[in-house]
Amino acid sequence: MAHAAHHDDHAHHPTGVMRWITTTNNKDIGTLYLSFALLMFFIGGSMAMIIRAELFKPGLQFVDPQFFNSMTTLHALVMIFGAVMPAFVGLANWMIPMMIGAPDMALPRLNNWSFWLLPFAFTLLLSTLFMPGGAPAGGWTMYAPLVLQTGEAFPFLIFAVHIMGISSIMGAINIIATVFNMRAPGMTFMKLPLFVWTWIITAFLLIAAMPVLAGAVTMLLTDKFFGTSFFSAAGGGDPVMFQHIFWFFGHPEVYIMILPAFGIVSAIVPTFARKPLFGYASMVYATASIAFLSFIVWAHHMFTVGMPLAGELFFMYTTVLIAVPTGVKIFNWLATMWRGSMTFETPMLFALGFIVMFTIGGFSGLMLGVTPADFQYQDTYFVVAHFHYVLVTGAVFAIMGATYFWLPKWTGHMYDETLGKWHFWLSTIFVNVLFFPQHFLGLAGMPRRIPDYAVQFADWNMVSSIGGFCFGATQLLFLYVIVKCVRGGAKASDRVWEGAEGLEWILPSPPPYHSFVNPPLVK
Amino acid sequence: MSQARGQTMGRGTRKFPRSMAQLITALLSLCPAIASADWALNMRPGVTPNSQGIYHLHMIVLWICVVIGVLVFGVMFYSILHFRKSRGARAAHFHENTTVEIVWTLIPFVILVCVAVPATRTLIAMESTGNADMTIKATGYQWRWHYDYLDQGVSFFSVLAEKSNEARQPRSGIDPHTVENYLLDVDQPLVVPVGKKVRLLTTANDVIHAWWVPELGVKRDAIPGFINESWFKVETPGTYRGQCAELCGKDHGFMPIVVVAKEEGEFNKWVEDKKAAALAEAAANDPNREWKKEELMAKGAEVYTKNCAVCHQADGKGVPGNFPALAGSEIANGNVDDHIDRVLFGKNQMPAWKETLSPVEIAAVITYERNSFGNTAGDVVQPKKVAEY
Numbered sequence: 001m002a003h004a005a006h007h008d009d010h011a012h013h014p015t016g017v018m019r020w021i022t023t024t025n026n027k028d029i030g031t032l033y034l035s036f037a038l039l040m041f042f043i044g045g046s047m048a049m050i051i052r053a054e055l056f057k058p059g060l061q062f063v064d065p066q067f068f069n070s071m072t073t074l075h076a077l078v079m080i081f082g083a084v085m086p087a088f089v090g091l092a093n094w095m096i097p098m099m100i101g102a103p104d105m106a107l108p109r110l111n112n113w114s115f116w117l118l119p120f121a122f123t124l125l126l127s128t129l130f131m132p133g134g135a136p137a138g139g140w141t142m143y144a145p146l147v148l149q150t151g152e153a154f155p156f157l158i159f160a161v162h163i164m165g166i167s168s169i170m171g172a173i174n175i176i177a178t179v180f181n182m183r184a185p186g187m188t189f190m191k192l193p194l195f196v197w198t199w200i201i202t203a204f205l206l207i208a209a210m211p212v213l214a215g216a217v218t219m220l221l222t223d224k225f226f227g228t229s230f231f232s233a234a235g236g237g238d239p240v241m242f243q244h245i246f247w248f249f250g251h252p253e254v255y256i257m258i259l260p261a262f263g264i265v266s267a268i269v270p271t272f273a274r275k276p277l278f279g280y281a282s283m284v285y286a287t288a289s290i291a292f293l294s295f296i297v298w299a300h301h302m303f304t305v306g307m308p309l310a311g312e313l314f315f316m317y318t319t320v321l322i323a324v325p326t327g328v329k330i331f332n333w334l335a336t337m338w339r340g341s342m343t344f345e346t347p348m349l350f351a352l353g354f355i356v357m358f359t360i361g362g363f364s365g366l367m368l369g370v371t372p373a374d375f376q377y378q379d380t381y382f383v384v385a386h387f388h389y390v391l392v393t394g395a396v397f398a399i400m401g402a403t404y405f406w407l408p409k410w411t412g413h414m415y416d417e418t419l420g421k422w423h424f425w426l427s428t429i430f431v432n433v434l435f436f437p438q439h440f441l442g443l444a445g446m447p448r449r450i451p452d453y454a455v456q457f458a459d460w461n462m463v464s465s466i467g468g469f470c471f472g473a474t475q476l477l478f479l480y481v482i483v484k485c486v487r488g489g490a491k492a493s494d495r496v497w498e499g500a501e502g503l504e505w506i507l508p509s510p511p512p513y514h515s516f517v518n519p520p521l522v523k
Numbered sequence: 524m525s526q527a528r529g530q531t532m533g534r535g536t537r538k539f540p541r542s543m544a545q546l547i548t549a550l551l552s553l554c555p556a557i558a559s560a561d562w563a564l565n566m567r568p569g570v571t572p573n574s575q576g577i578y579h580l581h582m583i584v585l586w587i588c589v590v591i592g593v594l595v596f597g598v599m600f601y602s603i604l605h606f607r608k609s610r611g612a613r614a615a616h617f618h619e620n621t622t623v624e625i626v627w628t629l630i631p632f633v634i635l636v637c638v639a640v641p642a643t644r645t646l647i648a649m650e651s652t653g654n655a656d657m658t659i660k661a662t663g664y665q666w667r668w669h670y671d672y673l674d675q676g677v678s679f680f681s682v683l684a685e686k687s688n689e690a691r692q693p694r695s696g697i698d699p700h701t702v703e704n705y706l707l708d709v710d711q712p713l714v715v716p717v718g719k720k721v722r723l724l725t726t727a728n729d730v731i732h733a734w735w736v737p738e739l740g741v742k743r744d745a746i747p748g749f750i751n752e753s754w755f756k757v758e759t760p761g762t763y764r765g766q767c768a769e770l771c772g773k774d775h776g777f778m779p780i781v782v783v784a785k786e787e788g789e790f791n792k793w794v795e796d797k798k799a800a801a802l803a804e805a806a807a808n809d810p811n812r813e814w815k816k817e818e819l820m821a822k823g824a825e826v827y828t829k830n831c832a833v834c835h836q837a838d839g840k841g842v843p844g845n846f847p848a849l850a851g852s853e854i855a856n857g858n859v860d861d862h863i864d865r866v867l868f869g870k871n872q873m874p875a876w877k878e879t880l881s882p883v884e885i886a887a888v889i890t891y892e893r894n895s896f897g898n899t900a901g902d903v904v905q906p907k908k909v910a911e912y
Contacts, residue, residue, distance in 0.1 A: 275618070
């Protein structure tokens with residue numbers, strides 16, 4: 001480490017705001033990504049609060065229907081592209097070089113650019129709130145022809161999506177280049193921590209999926225402004241083709257948002273069970289299988305669109321098949337806990353919460369995959385409950401767990417364990433009050449994306465809204481714990497956690513600016 | 524039940540403690556008696572062979588998930604309780620076992636095959652649209668449904684019922700609990716005979732909609748340029764309610780579907796009545812005769828409230844930034860041909876009304892718009908002019 005410290009002395013980077021704008025350091029950029037994600041999490045969350053306030057009781061009390069639709073549309077775009085994906089890229093920036101024994105990412109300038117595109121993308125997107133005609137309100141899925149009715153916001157939406165896509169693709173290229181080229185001697189692929197493995201596979205999904213989205217939205221743009229009719233039946237086009245193209249991107253996209261979470265849980269569970277991860281190789285193969293299957297299941301998002309029977313059967317079979325590798329992962333985590341020596345610090349609580357609640361989301365996913373039943377579930381609150389279980393109690397809980405797990409390493413301070421536990425328990429209780437009743441609403445027949453509803457849905461909506469407000473308020477506690485930890489706290493040891501294994505834990509806390517200047521030897 | 528509560532609790536001031544008490548009651552006793560009331564928990568079996576097939580499939584998969592969940596979470600909580608450091612548990616060091624991996628790959632696979640078999644059977648039944656007794660075409664519009672009885676020659680629009688429409692306006696001050704079938708009621712329901720296989724064709728005029736009535740087990744997208752097929756056979760007479768299930772713009776939540784299933788005799792009588800009413804209406808609305816201004820103004824006000832007020836507002840002032848005002852607008856006070864053109868063919872968010880409204884209705888509403896909200900164009904548009912435009 002002496003050499004690293006010496007090197008740091010020579011690192012003459014600008015200070016103040018220019019340090020952050022010009023930085024090419026993976027840790028700085030990781031911090032930028034994570035801070036940006038947190039900001040977007042609160043912006044997207046505020047939109048969710050508006051949605052839940054309007055749905056608190058029947059009748060329109062606060063917003064008009066068009067604005068309500070803008071809120072659901074922007075909430076999804078901000079949370080997916082602004083919060084969850086950048087958070088994972090931030091974690092990758094911080095952790096991957098340390099985990100593979102590298103000094104930094106392979107392409108530092110690209111790294112800087114891929115982050116700094118995001119504030120511009122979201123400025124474009126959020127500026128639409130102030131435009132005549134209002135923000136996009138056709139749903140984050142941007143189905144033609146509805147989205148073509150968007151007013152002046154339309155090109156801003158398309159270009160925002162383009163920029164987010166470019167940013168994601170560059171981030172993915174950087175991660176692949178880093179892992180393929182910068183592993184320490186002896187760090188073979190089958191020794192990589194699962195977080196690194198899940199991220200490589202995610203990166204390939206990004207590179208395969210994001211250009212498809214870019215193509216789809218470009219076709220929307222030319223349909224709107226240049227007289228093409230890709231998606232207009234009147235001009236010989238096909239509105240259903242948009243959905244096929246969109247979901248060919250969209251389904252891999254949902255795995256982009258969950259595979260790194262699998263990696264995080266696979267790092268946390270063995271640490272606090274004090275026992276090696278069970279079935280490492282099968283975890284890698286299961287992740288790869290899920291990634292492969294993600295490209296041949298897309299039409300399950302659109303069963304009601306009127307496909308031929310053979311198509312419906314094919315997509316039903318491939319969809320339910322995903323339950324197999326996903327099950328393998330859950331069973332491996334259970335086997336890791338079995339006969340371990342467990343303690344339950346905040347990261348472990350989030351990981352365990354993830355396993356239980358992600359599995360609940362997996363169950364509803366299995367139900368949704370069964371085509372005839374899907375005809376009843378499709379576009380109801382049952383779907384809303386399903387994807388919030390996999391994305392909030394799945395992806396977001398994993399990100400929160402990862403934050404608590406690695407925050408002492410990043411800052412050199414322990415976070416406040418008592419407040420962390422409060423954050424976990426309050427979040428877990430309220431997130432279930434928020435989303436579990438939405439299963440009932442969907443089964444009882446409440447469609448999604450409606451600003452007002454029939455009175456028989458009033459009771460569970462009120463419960464769900466109360467859960468929503470409390471869950472939202474609880475996240476302020478998360479912010480407080482992070483700020484408190486960044487500003488000070490008990491000194492964290494290098495290893496931080498008793499059962500921690502891996503290269504990141506042999507570095508000091510906080511780690512030097514360039515993690516491993518001399519590559520460690522991995523046996 | 525909701526009616527009674529709406530009265531006892533007054534307008535929109537439901538007390539928090541009472542809701543909490545209801546919540547606790549519901550959580551403590553997840554019994555069917557409560558499920559049948561507002562605190563509904565599960566899907567209903569419905570009234571067609573398909574909806575019942577779906578319901579059984581849903582219950583099979585649900586129970587499989589419950590059983591797997593109990594087993595998986597059982598193992599997990601057993602580990603959490605027994606293998607904790609605070610109880611002195613020492614960590615074992617095993618970390619792989621190929622046999623176990625194969626077993627827990629194969630068992631879920633077998634379970635999935637067991638689900639896929641009945642699912643395939645139900646799906647094949649649902650997609651068998653042949654040998655139908657009658658065919659109805661449902662066309663989605665922003666934001667109403669049009670029904671065409673292809674065999675009987677009856678057709679009409681079905682829009683959100685007046686009372687729901689008033690109550691659902693932003694800050695209307697009307698408590699939805701006081702409106703019967705709030706948001707699930709229409710002016711003219713779809714009437715079908717019981718015991719007959721009805722083939723439903725769905726399509727749309729503007730954007731994608733979806734025709735969904737849960738108790739019939741039918742949800743099918745209505746897509747411009749496509750005609751989708753599905754079918755249902757209602758076995759018990761009754762009224763069944765549903766909604767549009769595909770985001771279709773501002774008023775997606777306000778285009779319900781109501782299906783009334785009647786005995787065949789009653790259905791035939793309904794068809795005859797409907798045809799007679801259509802003839803009478805056509806006679807009364809002859810576009811070729813000269814209409815008086817008062818007639819047009821009265822009809823125009825009606826048409827405006829039903830079709831135009833959702834965007835341009837009852838006072839014609841629109842919503843700044845979203846929907847232009849008609850009061851004092853260039854179109855409503857300028858050249859009448861531009862006005863007719865805009866109403867007939869639309870522009871951007873403004874729908875084209877040519878297919879939806881009759882020449883009489885269009886002439887009436889234009890006359891109304893040009894002589895209301897402080898507009899003083901003063902002219903009268905005759906239906907004949909619109910019909911020939």
